[in-house]
Amino acid sequence: MKKALIVGSGLGAMTTAMRLASRGYRVEMVEKHHQPGGRLNQLKKDGFTFDLGPTFFSMTYEFEEFRKDVGLSRLPFTFRDLDVLYAVNFRGSPKRYMIYRDLDKLAMEFEAVEPDFRRKMDKFLKGAASFFHDTEYLVLKRNYDSVFQYLMTLLRVPPKYSPKLFRSVWTEMERHFESREVKEIFSLVAFFLGATPFDTPAIYTILSYTELVHDGYHNVVGGMYKIVDGLRTELDKAGVKMHFNTEVVDYEQSEGQITAMIDQDGHRWEADLFVVNADAAWFRHKIFKRPRYNEQKMDKLKWTLAPFTMYLGLDTKLPGVPLHNYFLGDNFKEYSGKIFKNAIKLDQPYYYVNVVSKSDPESAPEGCESVFVLCPVPDMRYKPDWSDRDQLATNIIKDMSERTGIDLSKHIVSKTVMTPVEWRDSFNLYKGSGLGLGHDLDQIGGFRPRNVDEKFGNVFYVGASTVPGTGLPMAVISSKLVTERITKAYGPVHK
Numbered sequence: 001m002k003k004a005l006i007v008g009s010g011l012g013a014m015t016t017a018m019r020l021a022s023r024g025y026r027v028e029m030v031e032k033h034h035q036p037g038g039r040l041n042q043l044k045k046d047g048f049t050f051d052l053g054p055t056f057f058s059m060t061y062e063f064e065e066f067r068k069d070v071g072l073s074r075l076p077f078t079f080r081d082l083d084v085l086y087a088v089n090f091r092g093s094p095k096r097y098m099i100y101r102d103l104d105k106l107a108m109e110f111e112a113v114e115p116d117f118r119r120k121m122d123k124f125l126k127g128a129a130s131f132f133h134d135t136e137y138l139v140l141k142r143n144y145d146s147v148f149q150y151l152m153t154l155l156r157v158p159p160k161y162s163p164k165l166f167r168s169v170w171t172e173m174e175r176h177f178e179s180r181e182v183k184e185i186f187s188l189v190a191f192f193l194g195a196t197p198f199d200t201p202a203i204y205t206i207l208s209y210t211e212l213v214h215d216g217y218h219n220v221v222g223g224m225y226k227i228v229d230g231l232r233t234e235l236d237k238a239g240v241k242m243h244f245n246t247e248v249v250d251y252e253q254s255e256g257q258i259t260a261m262i263d264q265d266g267h268r269w270e271a272d273l274f275v276v277n278a279d280a281a282w283f284r285h286k287i288f289k290r291p292r293y294n295e296q297k298m299d300k301l302k303w304t305l306a307p308f309t310m311y312l313g314l315d316t317k318l319p320g321v322p323l324h325n326y327f328l329g330d331n332f333k334e335y336s337g338k339i340f341k342n343a344i345k346l347d348q349p350y351y352y353v354n355v356v357s358k359s360d361p362e363s364a365p366e367g368c369e370s371v372f373v374l375c376p377v378p379d380m381r382y383k384p385d386w387s388d389r390d391q392l393a394t395n396i397i398k399d400m401s402e403r404t405g406i407d408l409s410k411h412i413v414s415k416t417v418m419t420p421v422e423w424r425d426s427f428n429l430y431k432g433s434g435l436g437l438g439h440d441l442d443q444i445g446g447f448r449p450r451n452v453d454e455k456f457g458n459v460f461y462v463g464a465s466t467v468p469g470t471g472l473p474m475a476v477i478s479s480k481l482v483t484e485r486i487t488k489a490y491g492p493v494h495k
């Protein structure tokens with residue numbers, strides 16, 4: 001029976017472990033953090049429970065595909081559809097836009113600012129839909145053995161989509177809509193990819209199609225960490241052992257194969273094959289010390305924005321604040337232009353707020369609220385010093401207080417802040433970049449770090465910085481792609 005050692009326990013790792021175990025591989029996992037899940041993690045503090053990172057996801061059918069592949073009769077967690085996807089607030093405006101999946105209701109939200117919204121939106125979504133369906137299987141859900149093979153595949157994409165490669169999400173918005181509000185709100189999808197609408201290719205407007213039409217957004221009953229709890233139970237049943245507080249810092253090799261990974265205490269972890277769920281570029285840089293991934297070259301890659309996150313326990317309810325909210329300013333273009341590289345102005349932040357206790361009341365004591373705040377900020381190449389963390393935290397709390405009409409500072413009974421420094425150190429994220437490598441055209445498909453190692457034939461990669469990309473459904477697809485690679489190399493079943 002072949003033994004696989006998985007380095008890391010993020011969603012990509014856990015789903016790969018299940019897929020390999022169901023094929024008869026013996027699987028063991030080592031994780032530097034004290035509990036599984038990677039960025040899909042959980043914080044419990046002062047009677048409150050918070051999801052550390054992800055708060056919702058799309059493409060539930062990827063979890064269904066996974067369930068069938070590993071032979072589970074049901075998924076070990078329950079997701080629920082969000083009928084209001086999110087609410088958007090603009091600084092200085094009393095109007096709050098509710099983003100409904102129901103397109104008729106959505107049209108009513110925008111009738112005052114965008115005449116003929118429904119017709120324009122239908123046209124916009126139709127274009128995004130046809131691109132999605134023409135490329136999902138052809139380009140996205142595939143392994144590439146070379147850049148050449150990838151480019152050959154791209155040639156099979158209908159040429160009518162070429163312009164979408166070269167214009168930005170923002171330009172695509174300008175082609176379809178007039179109002180500032182509509183353009184800004186529906187280009188927020190670029191931020192879900194850790195970038196801005198001005199530097200994200202228009203092909204990613206497919207995300208508007210997935211959120212509004214195709215499958216919508218979902219969260220998980222009991223909080224997002226139930227995904228990890230559920231998978232952990234199944235991994236236990238499948239005999240997969242997990243070891244925590246165990247960080248791989250070195251390796252041993254012989255004749256083009258890795259023979260063992262070495263942890264911080266010098267313990268050797270032997271296996272026939274290794275699956276790295278640590279960031280695929282970071283591992284080549286830090287552990288394998290590849291010249292192609294030295295610091296200078298890593299710094300030249302395009303990395304996604306870093307997270308500045310806050311976890312607030314409030315001893316009051318927030319009646320006017322729904323589950324998912326965006327608080328935007330009044331200088332979208334200027335802010336987006338600066339956010340990547342400049343030490344952003346900390347006094348007028350743009351941020352996202354998730355009040356998880358709205359959908360899962362058990363995450364906060366009676367009469368209280370669990371609040372998660374995410375503010376995208378420059379990664380540590382551009383802002384290495386976070387000694388001003390309290391200033392940004394205070395500014396967000398002040399801004400949110402003004403905009404909700406509740407002085408939050410009087411009600412905070414629990415407060416935890418994570419800057420890019422903590423995100424980097426907790427999960428080995430390169431310079432604190434939250435979603436890993438960006439999704440520019442020269443960093444996707446055949447150009448993304450491959451899921452099989454260039455030098456060691458028995459090392460594979462799964463997760464956000466290898467194919468296909470970032471986000472929870474992509475991590476699940478990534479586990480499918482790496483399992484295909486492994487079973488091609490080692491055989492489909494090991495019983």
Ligand SMILES: Cc1cc2nc3c(=O)[nH]c(=O)nc-3n(C[C@H](O)[C@H](O)[C@H](O)COP(=O)(O)OP(=O)(O)OC[C@H]3O[C@@H](n4cnc5c(N)ncnc54)[C@H](O)[C@@H]3O)c2cc1C
Nearest residue numbers: 008010012032038039053054055056248278463464471472
């Ligand atoms: C703030 C935030 C919000 C997000 N919100 C959403 C959302 O709403 N919806 C969505 O779909 N996605 C969201 N994402 C993205 C999503 O969380 C990730 O794309 C996904 O969880 C990545 O999974 P992964 O398989 O790459 O593993 P990761 O989560 O990166 O896990 C990798 C694991 O490897 C471990 N590791 C690293 N190096 C070593 C080592 N040397 N030895 C041992 N272990 C090691 C790490 O500790 C970590 O546990 C969000 C991300 C962040 C940061």
